[in-house]
Amino acid sequence: MTGNARRSGPPWSVDLLADLHAGALDPRTEAELRPLVENDPEAREILAALDATLDDLHNLPPIPMPRHVAERIDAALAEEARPTAPVIDFAQAKARRAKRLGWGAGLLAAAAVAVGVAVVAIPRDNTAGDGGIAQQDTTTNTPVTGSAVPPGSADLPAVRGENFGPVFGDVLKAQNYGPLENQEQLADCLRGANITAGKPLGVSPITLDDKPAVMAILPAGTPGAYRIVVVDPQTCGPDNPEGVLANSTIEP
């Protein structure tokens, strides 16, 4: 920095004085410059301008984290804190009970780990009985065809059954309504299952058992609780409870 001393004196180098102002000069150069600067009105004016700039920066207001971002991060951390929570989705467990004989206990344990979240089935609307998410349990592997396939669907987060854990983080970070286009259409779809929803914490097109769907993560009303909903964008609507394919909560 000593090289800058050659430029000391009017007309002053603003960069040199900014270095002086920031304490970025070596002590010797600073000692040489100080008396020159203090006796020069132009130099003092530049230092005052730098002080005013600092004041402007100091006075920028704090920016509190928006609530939806805080909730999203809380949800991600809550999910992270429950890597081995058991699957307790009663409706799904009921639907799968018949299959258990054919599966090893170790495989079930592995599936529970993969889910990574404790999923609790929520009763659907009064007319849906204990159907829960059972309506989506048409386990056909019909290939998705035609316009139902969003472009690039091969890259969409893929969910099998109720195994939301692997895609939870990705969906939480997304605000992509896909074929539903906007929050209003999602809300219309959820209204079909008597679910009132505001802005989701995260929403993304996914595939659910190879079918195009839209998954949303919503606040569930209590701290640390989140609701996962999946809708069929082809059929969902305010009059169609069947359009909601999954409706579960994660609880602390």
Place this chain on the structure above:
Amino acid sequence: MTAAASSDADLITAHAAGDPHAFSELVRRHRDRMWAVALRTLRDPEEAADALQEAFISAFRAAASFRAESQVTTWLHRIVVNACLDRMRRRQTRPTVPLPEAGPGEPVAPRDAMAERETRLVVQAALNELPEEQRAPIVLVDVEGYSVAETAQLLGIAEGTVKSRCARGRAKLAKVLGHLRNQSADANVPVNDVQVQQGRQLEER
């Protein structure tokens, strides 16, 4: 253990011991300041949110092996700053979203606060125009109040480099903000700073 009186170090210890709420409490304590840093360095709310989420998850996973060689806050803030810097390096140039005009808690004061709010907007706009290597230290030192030493540690650069980058950035800002109106504009002031200067002149009327 997650009581407000617990220190950050206590919370990390509790987290390592399996307290499921300890880390969230730690994040809650620091998230506003980190959000401001992320937003002001990345200039894009979505990117800032993604960076923070990644950073906090990364910290969550690493926290069990945290050793008290540095303060918890420094360690946590460094992870956040690194996440932001990684994103800044990965992206090339992309349009940015204007920052919110005011914090959500700020009252709407139609007259007296208008000029002040405009000044803040002008300052934020000028800050946004700085090169990233200058903006990051200025945000940390001059806006968020980190010390030069802390900033050097957070950014992984020498203290002298922090000072000189701050000096370069402040010199540019002083010109852009009109504090050096009588000086010849010999710094590397971007073309669109003209708009910022015009904004300030409007505000000063």
